[in-house]
Amino acid sequence: xxxxxxxxxxxxxxxxxxxxxxxxxxxxxxxxxxxxxxxxxxxxxxxxxxxxxxxxxxxxxxxxxxxxxxxxxxxxxxxxxxxxxxxxxxxxxxxxxxxxxxxxxxxxxxxxxxxxxxxxxxxxxxxxxxxxxxxxxxxxxxxxxxxxxxxxxxxxxxxxxxxxxxxxxxxxxxxxxxxxxxxxxxxxxxxxxxxxxxxxxxxxxxxxxxxxxxxxxxxxxxxxxxxxxxxxxxxxxxxxxxxxxxxxxxxxxxxxxxxxxxxxxxxxxxxxxxxxxxxxxxxxxxxxxxxxxxxxxxxxxxxxxxxxxxxxxxxxxxxxxxxxxxxxxxxxxxxxxxxxxxxxxxxxxxxxxxxxxxxxxxxxxxxxxxxxxxxxxxxxxxxxxxxxxxxxxxxxxxxxxxxxxxxxxxxxxxxxxxxxxxxxxxxxxxxxxxxxxxxxxxxxxxxxx
Amino acid sequence: xxxxxxxxxxxxxxxxxxxxxxxxxxxxxxxxxxxxxxxxxxxxxxxxxxxxxxxxxxxxxxxxxxxxxxxxxxxxxxxxxxxxxxxxxxxxxxxxxxxxxxxxxxxxxxxxxxxxxxxxxxxxxxxxxxxxxxxxxxxxxxxxxxxxxxxxxxxxxxxxxxxxxxxxxxxxxxxxxxxxxxxxxxxxxxxxxxxxxxxxxxxxxxxxxxxxxxxxxxxxxxxxxxxxxxxxxxxxxxxxxxxxxxxxxxxxxxxxxxxxxxxxxxxxxxxxxxxxxxxxxxxxxxxxxxxxxxxxxxxxxxxxxxxxxxxxxxxxxxxxxxxxxxxxxxxxxxxxxxxxxxxxxxxxxxxxxxxxxxxxxxxxxxxxxxxxxxxxxxxxxxxxxxxxxxxxxxxxxxxxxxxxxxxxxxxxxxxxxxxxxxxxxxxxxxxxxxxxxxxxxxxxxxxxx
Numbered sequence: 001x002x003x004x005x006x007x008x009x010x011x012x013x014x015x016x017x018x019x020x021x022x023x024x025x026x027x028x029x030x031x032x033x034x035x036x037x038x039x040x041x042x043x044x045x046x047x048x049x050x051x052x053x054x055x056x057x058x059x060x061x062x063x064x065x066x067x068x069x070x071x072x073x074x075x076x077x078x079x080x081x082x083x084x085x086x087x088x089x090x091x092x093x094x095x096x097x098x099x100x101x102x103x104x105x106x107x108x109x110x111x112x113x114x115x116x117x118x119x120x121x122x123x124x125x126x127x128x129x130x131x132x133x134x135x136x137x138x139x140x141x142x143x144x145x146x147x148x149x150x151x152x153x154x155x156x157x158x159x160x161x162x163x164x165x166x167x168x169x170x171x172x173x174x175x176x177x178x179x180x181x182x183x184x185x186x187x188x189x190x191x192x193x194x195x196x197x198x199x200x201x202x203x204x205x206x207x208x209x210x211x212x213x214x215x216x217x218x219x220x221x222x223x224x225x226x227x228x229x230x231x232x233x234x235x236x237x238x239x240x241x242x243x244x245x246x247x248x249x250x251x252x253x254x255x256x257x258x259x260x261x262x263x264x265x266x267x268x269x270x271x272x273x274x275x276x277x278x279x280x281x282x283x284x285x286x287x288x289x290x291x292x293x294x295x296x297x298x299x300x301x302x303x304x305x306x307x308x309x310x311x312x313x314x315x316x317x318x319x320x321x322x323x324x325x326x327x328x329x330x331x332x333x334x335x336x337x338x339x340x341x342x343x344x345x346x347x348x349x350x351x352x353x354x355x356x357x358x359x360x361x362x363x364x365x366x367x368x369x370x371x372x373x374x375x376x377x378x379x380x381x382x383x384x385x386x387x388x389x390x391x392x393x394x395x396x397x398x399x400x401x402x403x404x405x406x407x408x409x410x411x412x413x414x415x416x417x418x419x420x421x422x423x424x425x426x427x428x429x430x431x432x433x434x435x436x437x438x439x440x441x442x443x444x445x446x447x448x449x
Numbered sequence: 450x451x452x453x454x455x456x457x458x459x460x461x462x463x464x465x466x467x468x469x470x471x472x473x474x475x476x477x478x479x480x481x482x483x484x485x486x487x488x489x490x491x492x493x494x495x496x497x498x499x500x501x502x503x504x505x506x507x508x509x510x511x512x513x514x515x516x517x518x519x520x521x522x523x524x525x526x527x528x529x530x531x532x533x534x535x536x537x538x539x540x541x542x543x544x545x546x547x548x549x550x551x552x553x554x555x556x557x558x559x560x561x562x563x564x565x566x567x568x569x570x571x572x573x574x575x576x577x578x579x580x581x582x583x584x585x586x587x588x589x590x591x592x593x594x595x596x597x598x599x600x601x602x603x604x605x606x607x608x609x610x611x612x613x614x615x616x617x618x619x620x621x622x623x624x625x626x627x628x629x630x631x632x633x634x635x636x637x638x639x640x641x642x643x644x645x646x647x648x649x650x651x652x653x654x655x656x657x658x659x660x661x662x663x664x665x666x667x668x669x670x671x672x673x674x675x676x677x678x679x680x681x682x683x684x685x686x687x688x689x690x691x692x693x694x695x696x697x698x699x700x701x702x703x704x705x706x707x708x709x710x711x712x713x714x715x716x717x718x719x720x721x722x723x724x725x726x727x728x729x730x731x732x733x734x735x736x737x738x739x740x741x742x743x744x745x746x747x748x749x750x751x752x753x754x755x756x757x758x759x760x761x762x763x764x765x766x767x768x769x770x771x772x773x774x775x776x777x778x779x780x781x782x783x784x785x786x787x788x789x790x791x792x793x794x795x796x797x798x799x800x801x802x803x804x805x806x807x808x809x810x811x812x813x814x815x816x817x818x819x820x821x822x823x824x825x826x827x828x829x830x831x832x833x834x835x836x837x838x839x840x841x842x843x844x845x846x847x848x849x850x851x852x853x854x855x856x857x858x859x860x861x862x863x864x865x866x867x868x869x870x871x872x873x874x875x876x877x878x879x880x881x882x883x884x885x886x887x888x889x890x891x892x893x894x895x896x897x898x
Binding site for chain 2: 017018019069092093097098100101138139140141142152153154155156157159160161162165200202226228229230231232233234236237238240265266267268294295296297298299300302303305306307312328330331332334336338340341343344374375376380381406407408425426427428
């Protein structure tokens, strides 16, 4: 799947608003050859167009079809006659729509099968690949060379979130008339560029096959799934979206669990978990250390641990002594380690955080660390703290460190990006992410790798 | 509580890092008079200092004490002898620390009581008031003229969050040796500047009194509470934080419910609910309309409604016809209204969103609206959409509209601020906020106002 020549069938002459796929591909800097097909013009954006795909004088690796639905079967016929083996159908109005659409989808599938071509879609954004500067979607997305692959029964995940991009690489299976989760999972499971796989699932056609493939892939890399249609009402909405049957939520939950697939509760949770598995080391976490500048945060973190069954580490005497020597005698060192007094100690906020982080991360009692740090208006202090913490954490690459930054953090959060500290939107989310990390690490240990 | 002359007792000469309260007050532009007290110097930052509070030649409305704990009782004695009636004690190491601290706290309380002074604290940030450019905290916070008051048994809420500030006005009751939730609630309940009250609660001293006052205040304005120490382990952490007993979670839940206090699940939820009650109209919401650019979002919203017991509106035929005329014949208009095809319609994305928003908001079947909109890389389109939606929503001020913006939204989210659309971090959070809004509206109706 490294297409060097792509036919864009039915690409529009309308440009300038981010919805023209040819314009988008030029913007990404796709290095292969592009062959727009449009019978009503001879060029678009300076690129020569062809009346039909059969008029293109070279071999085509991938055809992408944007046309009206009733044209799609005959366009696929032309593609197979041209010898094209890979087709993405972006067009909508098939089994997602009405009986006529359903018939059209069956017809196009039959033509492709007879012609030996595989189809992604219809009702899809097609495929994206940040390593190849390629996306077939009609929306300009943020693609990048990151080890995250997305397989989605919807284009929603292609957009990514405010905290993490999901492309990496992506396949929007849409109505999945041919390529489904199973094929896409197997593909990304073997892809050495990819470390984490994110799914948006509405329905799975062949449960047994999915389970088998997902189990094999989970033993190599984490799969995180967001599920739509978990209620009866949601399942009805699924029917009008991708024309598929959502099935019972409990069955999916059991199947995901058995095959090691991690359930994301919502879009933000998917962001958290993808970031966690991308950036934190795998580790079995049974005892957590917490360092906090606000004991209210320490209290809430303790609550969250108790609620989710994660124990607080009993810190070793050396660790407690190392921190205590900076504190007034009346302030004990517990876990959470409360360093709210840090600005008034001889080492200051950054200095005391560094001491505490190093003490806890080198303590064998501590499997993982939660940091609760403030983003305050006096930005130089926040930035100093961030660089100090980043440095301290880097020396202990085997222990996961989760961070909750509170306060008006827009500037500071931007400073965090790519600095090796993983931020979570709430304490609860941080704790849950560490538990998922730990559970998956145990799954991998059981899977023997 | 509009102090015009403030004594800053024990303010440090150390400046330049955002921890000097005098420097911070000059930065905020506090318009009253400041009298720093420090026996070791004659001026700080160009402001004349006094050896003791008794050397200040004018009447003092508020004294704030930053000194070491063992000095605090005698400093309070000097304050009462000077005739000062309001004192905030920032110093730590009292009932939050050890027996000695506990004894010191009892002593200072006794001295204040005898001298007829009221105390906020100790172990506190004191008070903040964005309407007066005033904060007694030793951290520079973001205070503003917004109708949000915070009462917290911790300074954590003073920091605010990335999406909303909590000051407005604030009282950090700290160890609450005198002023507690009850006094502070009554005060902000009567304050016409304040529309929403946010609490961080670890423990309440006098449950019956709290219930009575909270019930009275809730009947006038919403109170939203974040509770720390909800588990046995969290309650132990509370003891070392504010030296108080957290009590049983179920009792708080029942008491809050009975008095109309709204329970926030975590810091982000508190942000959501404060924003909701600040910016959205009160309304009983039994039927929701949903407009979405991605049907995956529509599916997840349907799931969230089903899970939380919110019904989807059955749109009137006029509404459906009004939207249908822009859509291809095979695309039905349901609820969620799926307008993923908007970029390819004659009116475009913004145009179709406007039509759909106006159709649903004018439909008597629809009590409230959820918008699911994309933040895409082609920013001009996103900004155009935002201004279109803002305008459309403004014409229906009585119906709450919640928005989930997905995608890499940093720039776009910044554009939303203050524009009258309320953003939520997830679909689930948006739905839950609408339900809280509706429940509180019903509570207010029952309370007869």
